[in-house]
Amino acid sequence: xxxxxxxxxxxxxxxxxxxxxxxxxxxxxxxxxxxxxxxxxxxxxxxxxxxxxxxxxxxxxxxxxxxxxxxxxxxxxxxxxxxxxxxxxxxxxxxxxxxxxxxxxxxxxxxxxxxxxxxxxxxxxxxxxxxxxxxxxxxxxxxxxxxxxxxxxxxxxxxxxxxxxxxxxxxxxxxxxxxxxxxxxxxxxxxxxxxxxxxxxxxxxxxxxxxxxxxxxxxxxxxxxxxxxxxxxxxxxxxxxxxxxxxxxxxxxxxxxxxxxxxxxxxxxxxxxxxxxxxxxxxxxxxxxxxxxxxxxxxxxxxxxxxxxxxxxxxxxxxxxxxx
Ligand SMILES: C[S@@+](CC[C@H](N)C(=O)[O-])C[C@H]1O[C@@H](n2cnc3c(N)ncnc32)[C@H](O)[C@@H]1O
Ligand SMILES: [Mg+2]
Numbered sequence: 001x002x003x004x005x006x007x008x009x010x011x012x013x014x015x016x017x018x019x020x021x022x023x024x025x026x027x028x029x030x031x032x033x034x035x036x037x038x039x040x041x042x043x044x045x046x047x048x049x050x051x052x053x054x055x056x057x058x059x060x061x062x063x064x065x066x067x068x069x070x071x072x073x074x075x076x077x078x079x080x081x082x083x084x085x086x087x088x089x090x091x092x093x094x095x096x097x098x099x100x101x102x103x104x105x106x107x108x109x110x111x112x113x114x115x116x117x118x119x120x121x122x123x124x125x126x127x128x129x130x131x132x133x134x135x136x137x138x139x140x141x142x143x144x145x146x147x148x149x150x151x152x153x154x155x156x157x158x159x160x161x162x163x164x165x166x167x168x169x170x171x172x173x174x175x176x177x178x179x180x181x182x183x184x185x186x187x188x189x190x191x192x193x194x195x196x197x198x199x200x201x202x203x204x205x206x207x208x209x210x211x212x213x214x215x216x217x218x219x220x221x222x223x224x225x226x227x228x229x230x231x232x233x234x235x236x237x238x239x240x241x242x243x244x245x246x247x248x249x250x251x252x253x254x255x256x257x258x259x260x261x262x263x264x265x266x267x268x269x270x271x272x273x274x275x276x277x278x279x280x281x282x283x284x285x286x287x288x289x290x291x292x293x294x295x296x297x298x299x300x301x302x303x304x305x306x307x308x309x310x311x312x313x314x315x316x317x318x319x320x321x322x323x324x
Contacts, residue, residue: 081194081223086216087167089267090147094170097148098178105262107150107212110296113305114211114316115154117294118238121318122207125236134159142205142230144195145213149175153185155209163189163205165198195226204232211240211316214279215272221282228286231321237288240316244273248313251298276311287322 096102123130126139137159143152146164148171156162156179166172172192179185195210208231210223217223224239231237242252249270256262274282280290295315297308 079196079219079222081196081217081219081226082167083216083218089264090216091168091170093264094148094168094174097150097171097174103263103267104147104150106256107147109303110305110314111150111154113296113307114151114240115158117307117316117318118155118209119158121238121292122236125318125320126206136160139206140204141207141209142198142203144208144210144227144230145216146175146190147171149179149185149188149190151209151211152188152190153179153182156185156188160207161187163191163203165191165193165195167192167194195223195230199226199229203230204235205230206232206235208235208237209239211238212242214239214241214274215268220274220279221285224282224288225286228283228288228321231288233321233323235321237283237319237321238316239279239283239319240314241279242268242273242314243312244270244275244278245312248273251313276315276317279317283317283319288319289322290317290319293317 093103097104100108119130119135122128122139123135126136128135135158136155139160141155141160141162143149143155143162143164146152146166147168149164152162152164152175164172164175166175169192172190175188175190179188179190195208208227210227214220214223227237227239242248253268253270257265257267276293283290293311293315295308295311295313296305297310298305
């Protein structure tokens with residue numbers, strides 16, 4: 001289930017101007033938030049913050065209307081998702097992918113927790129037994145922005161037929177080398193490419209995963225459009241990222257990059273983060289409906305992550321592709 005606050009917020013954003021019952025913005029800069037939203041929905045800017053402010057009270061349970069209902073049809077062409085400055089950062093640390101104490105330490109530490117979320121949601125989605133050792137047998141997954149393959153590998157061990165794609169050639173070389181060390185992962189098809197190129201090749205997958213990637217792409221709305229096009233109609237899309245909240249600024253940037261130095265300083269740009277509500281909306285515009293969302297909670301005493309209802313910092317969303 002999507003937490004009730006997210007649905008309420010998504011509804012308020014999806015509602016045409018003048019029907020909103022709450023202020024359009026709960027975050028620090030109204031102007032900034034508006035600009036960012038306009039960027040997310042670049043083909044169709046939402047009303048200005050002033051126009052989106054409450055005018056008329058609404059009925060308590062408005063239907064969750066598809067956001068596309070009051071916006072023009074999305075452009076079908078996909079633009080490049082590449083953000084060269086972001087890719088340079090990843091190319092510079094590509095040799096450290098499999099160093100569990102290196103710059104990707106947080107991803108290694110979060111891996112069991114995000115795999116638990118994937119096992120639970122995707123087994124339910126595809127009617128598979130979550131207790132068996134290879135629950136994803138017979139399913140085609142694509143891991144978009146796979147890096148060195150730290151997610152692709154366990155998915156392949158769980159039986160999925162995995163295609164891992166990344167825009168950084170060095171990452172793909174590392175991923176191939178590492179996967180070849182184990183016969184259960186050597187079947188992963190690693191490609192140096194992008195989601196939009198796979199769309200051009202008319203590739204389709206049962207599950208499309210993009211974990212910790214959307215905050216590094218050129219345009220999140222275009223990126224989601226590509227993810228949607230890659231997903232089979234009966235399929236699932238899973239995205240994880242960081243919330244554009246003050247808490248995320250304090251923990252995921254100040255603590256993780258500058259105090260604990262888990263990640264190189266400058267890894268994340270706060271303004272590139274999306275709130276859960278924004279992610280719900282941009283996916284909705286591409287015929288993908290978020291079904292469940294979870295947050296990740298870090299326990300500093302054990303150094304472990306667990307799933308939580310708190311989507312205030314790191315969060316993951318499981319969504320399904322709507323039938324046309
Ligand atoms: C933070 S890492 C996440 C890696 C992996 N998904 C995980 O969670 O373990 C982001 C990855 O996305 C890749 N990337 C960034 N922009 C991309 C794009 N437009 N297309 C494909 N890969 C991209 C980067 O090269 C990097 O390997
Ligand atoms: Mg990131």
